[in-house]
Amino acid sequence: MTYETNMSFTARMAASLPNGLAMSTTYIPESQVTLAVVFGCTDHHMQDIQRRIENADDQTHHPLLMPGIFAELERKRLTSIVDDHLDNFVSRSDLFQTTPLSLQSPAMNDKETRKYLALCLQNQELVGHIRAVKRQLSKFLAEIDDVSLELAAIFPGDSEKGQSLAKVGLKMKRRVQDIMREYDDRIDDCNMIISNTSLAMQTVWNHIAREDSATNTRIAKANAAIALAAKNDSAQMKSIAVLTMIYLPVSSVAAMFSMDMFNWEAESTESIVSKHIWLFVIVALCLTIVTLLAWHFGTRREKKRAERSNLAFQEPDGLGSIV
Numbered sequence: 435m436t437y438e439t440n441m442s443f444t445a446r447m448a449a450s451l452p453n454g455l456a457m458s459t460t461y462i463p464e465s466q467v468t469l470a471v472v473f474g475c476t477d478h479h480m481q482d483i484q485r486r487i488e489n490a491d492d493q494t495h496h497p498l499l500m501p502g503i504f505a506e507l508e509r510k511r512l513t514s515i516v517d518d519h520l521d522n523f524v525s526r527s528d529l530f531q532t533t534p535l536s537l538q539s540p541a542m543n544d545k546e547t548r549k550y551l552a553l554c555l556q557n558q559e560l561v562g563h564i565r566a567v568k569r570q571l572s573k574f575l576a577e578i579d580d581v582s583l584e585l586a587a588i589f590p591g592d593s594e595k596g597q598s599l600a601k602v603g604l605k606m607k608r609r610v611q612d613i614m615r616e617y618d619d620r621i622d623d624c625n626m627i628i629s630n631t632s633l634a635m636q637t638v639w640n641h642i643a644r645e646d647s648a649t650n651t652r653i654a655k656a657n658a659a660i661a662l663a664a665k666n667d668s669a670q671m672k673s674i675a676v677l678t679m680i681y682l683p684v685s686s687v688a689a690m691f692s693m694d695m696f697n698w699e700a701e702s703t704e705s706i707v708s709k710h711i712w713l714f715v716i717v718a719l720c721l722t723i724v725t726l727l728a729w730h731f732g733t734r735r736e737k738k739r740a741e742r743s744n745l746a747f748q749e750p751d752g753l754g755s756i757v
Contacts, residue, residue, distance in 0.1 A: 513620060
């Protein structure tokens with residue numbers, strides 16, 4: 435008996451994840467031989483494939499032997515990645531649960547924030563990848579049914595070979611369904627990591643915001659106390675200024691009348707104003723100029739010091755960036 439049609443299958447793992455493989459296989463019904471090429475194999479992959487073929491038993495002569503092994507390798511790769519993410523998440527969760535929030539808030543710097551963000555993004559991408567693999571497995575289930583029909587036409591159902599291949603096809607279909615259900619569990623694990631990591635980050639940031647709010651409240655109270663003290667000082671300075679305006683003219687007039695520069699009881703032949711009045715005017719002007727210059731240079735130095743202090747506060751020294 436000869437057969438006109440060979441069965442060919444191709445499959446490829448996503449290259450976005452590590453240890454990706456590709457496969458091309460051809461099944462020859464006449465000799466019941468499967469010719470397969472797997473690309474990207476490591477020594478570990480080769481040993482795993484060889485072990486699975488040796489343990490295949492009745493599945494050895496089934497056309498979908500290599501696609502089934504390929505599905506198992508993809509399952510092993512995805513579950514290993516999910517397990518790594520779970521281990522990373524559990525270690526971070528244990529640290530989060532055993533460390534007080536007061537110590538976690540300073541540690542939530544840019545580096546730690548990037549780690550939590552990367553963990554969420556990686557699991558989101560992994561969920562999308564697992565769902566894509568599930569869609570391919572759904573097509574694989576339909577392909578198993580099609581291959582079973584073709585094998586039933588080639589090998590009659592009443593023959594021992596036909597019955598054996600039919601049982602293998604049914605067993606393979608159940609195994610693919612089990613893998614799809616396991617993928618649902620892995621998707622739930624990834625979603626749990628995403629939601630709990632987001633919750634942990636939100637909790638820490640809320641604690642930081644609460645501490646900032648308490649600090650701002652204390653600063654506001656201090657500013658209110660400073661403003662009240664400044665108001666009291668302003669009222670006192672106003673009182674001093676009023677008293678000065680009242681007593682300064684009086685004291686100035688009293689000083690003028692008490693000076694020896696004026697002789698208020700001078701006779702008609704004597705001068706009321708002393709001839710040394712020019713000395714008083716010069717000394718007074720010099721002292722006034724010296725006082726004004728000292729005030730000018732003193733306030734100028736304080737102004738420059740304040741400007742340097744403002745520039746130091748405006749420089750973004752030591753500030754980081756999330757991205």
